[in-house]
Amino acid sequence: MNRYHLLSVTKVVLVFILMACSFGSYAQSAEDKGLAIAKERKLRDSGWGDSTGEMSMILRNAQGNEVERKMRLKSLEIADDGDKSLTIFDQPLDVKGTAFLSFSHAVEPDDQWMYLPKLSKVKRIRSRNKSGPFMGSEFAFEDMSSFEIEKYNFKYLRDETFDGQASFVLEQVPTDNDSGYSKQIIWVDKQHYRLLKAEFYDRKDSLLKELVNYEFTLYLDKYWRPMRSEMFNEQNGKSTELVIHQLNFNTGLSDNDFNQGTLKNVR
């Protein structure tokens, strides 16, 4: 073949090699970018210390019938590990006084105990049932657990505007095989890194639930918390609304408030 032909072949080959490199680095940076956004989101919500709150869960079925659950939640941020939380149920009345203590972990299963006041018994429960419904609601146990980087593999998908806010759209795939989800698609706003919306896909990769957070309120000049969250089950038409009535930070909670001994005194 003549010189010109060889040169153009070389050019084409070079262009291909360059494109392949840039595609390679693009795929690499989607995961990196996803992880970076998730880390920033976690960082923005770190250092809050402890909190005490009162909340309701309103369960609705497809016909519009509703039932309300009331509970109080105490949380303690733990350095280098998941949060400790204590949920005390107030309604329905037959479970009033029942308490649920959870030590969240990033990779290990959470340590969980249930206090049953009728039997004065503290029961250690397995946490592998993370995909099971929390109190019959559309929130699964794993949905109630704290957000930790190690629980997911992240990938940046695109930018999008949601509810008038410029957001990042990420895909997060749970690292735990016992998770009920194959993946989640989340919308995180660019300005404050708050979770605005999340789509949950079941093990068959079909859209199962959609979560939207509303009424973000700023605490301690730094931490944004949604006062209202709605989880809608696309497959059965049921929904659960989580409403926070009261939220206080720096309430003086310590490790001592989150152990089996003090669990029995909880009211």
Add this chain to the structure above:
Amino acid sequence: MKTLISLIAFLPTIALAEIEYSGSAAVEQRYFLQDALYPQQERSNLSVYFAPELYTRFNDGNDSILFKGFYRIDQQDTKRTHADIREFKWTHSGNEWQVQTGISKVFWGQTESLHLVDIINQTDGVESIDGEDKLGQPMVAFSLFKDWGSTTVFVLPYFRERTFSGNDGRLRPPIAVDTDNPIYESEDEEKNIDWAIRWQHTLGDWEVGLSYFDGTSRDPDFVLTTNELLESSLRPFYPQIQQAGIDVLALMGRWTIKFEGIQRKVIEQDFTAFVGGFEYSFLGLFNSVYDVNWLMEYQYDDRENLTNVVAQNDLMIGTRLVFNDIDGTQILAGMVQDLDYSNVRAGFIEASSRINNNWKWRLDAWLFSSDEPAEPSYLLRRDDYVQFSLEYYF
């Protein structure tokens, strides 16, 4: 008396504090499936109970007083009509410690079918055949909460006698237990001061508890006596015992392993008993929200030739179905098979569900099968029953 004075000292603070009032009440209809063994007994039995609770917290949440009362009226059995203070205690919490003074309820243990290490509270036997209902126990309990575990020391200054069915009740021996005339090994009888200590700790996926008790046995032996009028009487005998106990739970994936063991020193015969087994969970059966748990526990007691030991060489198998629905519906069904006598077994079913925020229904059934007079459950062979209850919570 000292407790009373301490409480009175706090009264001004309490009067200003808020008192929470709550509790439950229920109507229970029991129906016995077979004709009774003894003439005074009936097939149908209605009873109601009322269990109020009062709670107040003061001194910045470091102190609290809890009152739990209980009152049952039974249609047939005057001995089953009874009242009790289940709890009336003052809790004072410090940093990593607490003191509880008064009448309280304490539960120790991990297994489902039998509670061997649970010794502090006396069983309110007349309430239910499963022995899960307890009478209030007066105590002073000091607890320490540390990284290496929770340790509690109990001083138990007063003994409660077990309750039993009267002549008009069912689920009893041929002669009703003579609860008015107990016999005590201790000279101080019910005022004998008992004490106990317990240590428990969480180690990763394991829960461990060690306990020791020294005092009047909560389990009575029975003595048949005849008086000068040749009237027979079945009197409960409460010996002095020292008991060491261990209870363990381990989470292993879908398996939960449970074990309890005791070693008891008692007049006439020291013995060892244990119960152990597992619970296996199928979570989200067939990709639904239902959970099914399989349970199996083996019960062993090394005493021989004693007629009031039920769990000598028995196997319990059961299943628990949790609907995970809005009403919290659950069904537990199982049976206990005696491995020494193949015709001796008992079956049980417990089902419950919420009706609304205040109301709940419950269904319980116990079925007894026995043609072996040497085995204690022979006494219950015609007392199979079904009970339907409506519970009200406020």
